[in-house]
Amino acid sequence: MSMLPTKSLLSLLSIAVSLGVSVTATPPSSLELFTRMVPPKGRTMADIDRTRITAMMGGDKKSSFPVVDATVTYTANVGVGNPPTTYQLLIDTGSSNTWVGAGKPYHQTSTSKSTGQNVAVSYGSGNFSGREFIDEVTLSPELVIKSQSIGVANFSEGFEGVDGILGVGPTDLTNHTINNSSLLVPTVTDNLYKQGSIPIDLVSIAFAPTTVENDNTTVGLMTFGGTDSTRFIGDIEYVPITQTPVSSHFWGLNQSATYGSTTLFNNKAGIVDTGTTLVLLATEYFNAYANLTGGKMNDATGLLEINKSQYQNLQTLNFQIGNTVYPLSQNAQIWPRALNNLIGGQDGSIFLIVSDLGEAPGTGFDFVDGFAFLQRFYSVFDTTNKQIGLAFTPDTFALSN
Numbered sequence: 001m002s003m004l005p006t007k008s009l010l011s012l013l014s015i016a017v018s019l020g021v022s023v024t025a026t027p028p029s030s031l032e033l034f035t036r037m038v039p040p041k042g043r044t045m046a047d048i049d050r051t052r053i054t055a056m057m058g059g060d061k062k063s064s065f066p067v068v069d070a071t072v073t074y075t076a077n078v079g080v081g082n083p084p085t086t087y088q089l090l091i092d093t094g095s096s097n098t099w100v101g102a103g104k105p106y107h108q109t110s111t112s113k114s115t116g117q118n119v120a121v122s123y124g125s126g127n128f129s130g131r132e133f134i135d136e137v138t139l140s141p142e143l144v145i146k147s148q149s150i151g152v153a154n155f156s157e158g159f160e161g162v163d164g165i166l167g168v169g170p171t172d173l174t175n176h177t178i179n180n181s182s183l184l185v186p187t188v189t190d191n192l193y194k195q196g197s198i199p200i201d202l203v204s205i206a207f208a209p210t211t212v213e214n215d216n217t218t219v220g221l222m223t224f225g226g227t228d229s230t231r232f233i234g235d236i237e238y239v240p241i242t243q244t245p246v247s248s249h250f251w252g253l254n255q256s257a258t259y260g261s262t263t264l265f266n267n268k269a270g271i272v273d274t275g276t277t278l279v280l281l282a283t284e285y286f287n288a289y290a291n292l293t294g295g296k297m298n299d300a301t302g303l304l305e306i307n308k309s310q311y312q313n314l315q316t317l318n319f320q321i322g323n324t325v326y327p328l329s330q331n332a333q334i335w336p337r338a339l340n341n342l343i344g345g346q347d348g349s350i351f352l353i354v355s356d357l358g359e360a361p362g363t364g365f366d367f368v369d370g371f372a373f374l375q376r377f378y379s380v381f382d383t384t385n386k387q388i389g390l391a392f393t394p395d396t397f398a399l400s401n
């Protein structure tokens with residue numbers, strides 16, 4: 001099927017309503033996620049996203065890693081050592097080194113062993129360098145990695161309010177990070193799989209839309225080695241990781257996009273990324289979207305602004321990935337109005353979350369499905385089968401924004 005029929009959309013909606021309030025206990029192989037919101041000081045949120053992507057588009061070259069100081073990021077509490085010290089780490093599907101020491105200093109225990117190797121990763125507008133250690137890493141009581149290679153920062157910049165990163169991108173992104181060599185560092189997911197703790201090298205992520213600033217409540221769940229059926233609706237559809245560079249180095253896939261009945265682009269490569277706040281489209285596609293919605297650039301936020309009648313007239317923005325259409329509803333296309341102040345916007349204004357990627361189409365990196373997309377769809381990052389899965393969630397059509 002190339003389009004999801006209206007009937008099945010409606011039935012999904014009613015399932016969504018009935019599931020909407022269910023609260024389930026954290027399954028054993030899962031890690032709870034929290035949001036961290038940092039006002040985009042001196043720059044707009046859109047600029048920060050573009051800086052990250054510019055760095056990523058540097059591709060497989062040395063030091064081409066994303067920015068991590070996005071306005072909205074996700075964190076998890078991760079234990080290192082035995083007894084463990086808890087660190088608050090950013091969850092990043094766009095980089096693959098796990099490291100601590102940006103905030104809380106590394107506390108060595110009997111499980112901590114220096115490898116004698118230097119580690120350095122540059123993320124575009126932030127970076128860290130230090131020493132690589134082997135240590136015990138505890139994600140949950142059931143998810144303990146006995147020998148995880150982690151970075152310990154001696155110097156870091158751009159990681160305000162967090163202690164480091166839990167990198168769950170493709171392992172190849174660790175190339176050139178250790179001793180400036182081609183030694184690769186297995187990710188936490190790789191090691192959980194290798195030591196037999198999980199049946200498949202895969203991580204799944206559920207995010208709920210969030211409209212409250214830093215209230216420390218759980219807004220998401222990362223499940224290792226499986227999926228959590230209480231967090232999605234219907235089937236997960238998988239597509240292969242795209243073969244098109246540069247997207248192929250990340251969690252990249254091919255998709256098409258339509259706004260209402262207008263095609264914005266057909267079968268282009270881009271990425272799914274937890275570290276990007278917005279949905280970004282290559283410049284011509286973005287311009288077409290801006291024109292169709294009537295949005296006008298607001299300089300304070302760097303986002304398109306629309307008025308109430310334009311909001312009422314917003315059409316669905318459909319992303320077709322594989323055989324499924326993933327719709328961004330009217331409400332899913334706007335920034336949470338309760339968070340306008342965070343990004344320099346006025347109360348009562350309406351801003352669109354689709355932004356300019358800052359590059360012409362045709363680079364093999366034509367879009368980014370960031371946080372604004374991932375809070376509406378369940379995502380699965382499957383290293384074993386080199387594929388990405390997506391599914392509808394109880395929040396796909398939520399009127400949260």
Ligand SMILES: *[C@@H]1O[C@H](CO)[C@@H](O)[C@H](O)[C@H]1NC(C)=O
Nearest residue numbers: 115116117118178179181183
């Ligand atoms: C990495 O570099 C350090 C310091 O230069 C050196 O002592 C160590 O032997 C190197 N390790 C590897 C695996 O090359």
Ligand SMILES: *[C@@H]1O[C@H](CO)[C@@H](O)[C@H](O)[C@H]1NC(C)=O
Nearest residue numbers: 063121122123126127128157
């Ligand atoms: C890391 O950040 C520091 C401070 O901004 C900067 O001087 C240095 O050049 C950066 N290193 C890399 C490799 O980007």
Ligand SMILES: *[C@@H]1O[C@H](CO)[C@@H](O)[C@H](O)[C@H]1NC(C)=O
Nearest residue numbers: 118119129130131132154155
């Ligand atoms: C840590 O930083 C200090 C001071 O910049 C430097 O002398 C030292 O070599 C660094 N150590 C490591 C392990 O990177």
Ligand SMILES: *[C@@H]1O[C@H](CO)[C@@H](O)[C@H](O)[C@H]1NC(C)=O
Nearest residue numbers: 062063118120176179180181
């Ligand atoms: C890493 O190695 C490359 C050449 O392989 C060299 O140009 C670069 O300066 C090295 N970087 C560091 C930080 O040592």
Ligand SMILES: *[C@@H]1O[C@H](CO)[C@@H](O)[C@H](O)[C@H]1NC(C)=O
Nearest residue numbers: 060172173175176181182184
């Ligand atoms: C790592 O980088 C080197 C180039 O320095 C390249 O030859 C090698 O294929 C890369 N490895 C991976 C796994 O990408």
Ligand SMILES: *[C@@H]1O[C@H](CO)[C@@H](O)[C@H](O)[C@H]1NC(C)=O
Nearest residue numbers: 034088212213214215216217
């Ligand atoms: C959230 O947690 C942080 C650190 O644990 C704390 O400083 C902050 O006050 C908490 N915020 C709320 C709203 O509870």
Ligand SMILES: *[C@@H]1O[C@H](CO)[C@@H](O)[C@H](O)[C@H]1NC(C)=O
Nearest residue numbers: 242244254267268269364365
């Ligand atoms: C994915 O998109 C790129 C354009 O970005 C295209 O060249 C390539 O053929 C597409 N791949 C598939 C499998 O359709």
Ligand SMILES: *[C@@H]1O[C@H](CO)[C@@H](O)[C@H](O)[C@H]1NC(C)=O
Nearest residue numbers: 287288290291292293294295
């Ligand atoms: C859309 O573009 C056309 C011509 O390219 C222009 O005439 C029209 O005013 C634009 N509409 C909006 C809402 O920007």
Ligand SMILES: *[C@@H]1O[C@H](CO)[C@@H](O)[C@H](O)[C@H]1NC(C)=O
Nearest residue numbers: 294296306307308309310311
């Ligand atoms: C919204 O903006 C459009 C285009 O500028 C304008 O025609 C319309 O009158 C505005 N509506 C309201 C309610 O302000």
